[in-house]
Amino acid sequence: QVQLVESGGGSVQAGDSLKLSCVVSGRTISRCAMGWFRQAPGKEREFVAAISWTGVGTYYRDSVKGRFTISRDNAKNTVYLQMNSLKPEDTAVYYCALLYGRVTTVADEYDDWGQGTQVTVSS
Numbered sequence: 353q354v355q356l357v358e359s360g361g362g363s364v365q366a367g368d369s370l371k372l373s374c375v376v377s378g379r380t381i382s383r384c385a386m387g388w389f390r391q392a393p394g395k396e397r398e399f400v401a402a403i404s405w406t407g408v409g410t411y412y413r414d415s416v417k418g419r420f421t422i423s424r425d426n427a428k429n430t431v432y433l434q435m436n437s438l439k440p441e442d443t444a445v446y447y448c449a450l451l452y453g454r455v456t457t458v459a460d461e462y463d464d465w466g467q468g469t470q471v472t473v474s475s
Contacts, residue, residue, distance in 0.1 A: 354378035354464045356448045361469030364438055368473070372433040374448030374466060381405075385455035386424060386431040387462055390444035390471075397459055400446070401433060404455040411457055415441070438473045445470050 360372040372388070387402035401422035402411045410422055421434040431448060446469050449462035456462075 354450065356450060356464055356466035358446065358448050358466045358469040361446060361471045363472040363474065366439055366473055366475050368438050369434070369436045370438065370471060372435065372446055372448075372469060372471075374431045374433075376429045376431075376450060380426070381424070381429050381431070381450065382426040383452075385451040385453065386422075387449045387451065387455070387457070387459075388422060388431075388433045388446060389449060389459055390442075390446045391468075392444040395444075397447070399457040399459065402455050402457055403431065409455055411455065413457075435471070438471075440473045440475045443471060443473050 355377045358374050383405050385404055388400040389397050390400050391397040399413055403422045403424055407424050419437045424431045448466040450464040451462045
């Protein structure tokens with residue numbers, strides 16, 4: 353059974369940084385695309401960042417470009433999301449997701465999901 357466990361969330365001030373981690377167990381991620389999504393209270397889940405299985409292709413929603421960086425360490429079966437210059441509008445539960453195929457920004461195409469980690473940014 354595949355499990356994704358996120359960590360690294362917390363409560364920070366605007367302008368601070370956080371690094372989220374997602375550790376996958378139950379299968380190797382080396383041939384999987386990985387994504388980060390987030391959901392704020394009362395809002396739909398939205399795409400944040402994704403990375404191809406090679407790590408060469410990375411994709412970001414416009415509002416986080418230049419501030420967030422997605423990366424992966426296949427040897428550790430782990431994906432990361434480095435978040436810099438955080439803003440109050442980044443407040444949400446952040447989810448890690450795994451896709452057995454080509455990278456996409458569409459949440460419905462991802463196969464496995466973590467439980468999420470809360471990120472709260474105060475002004």
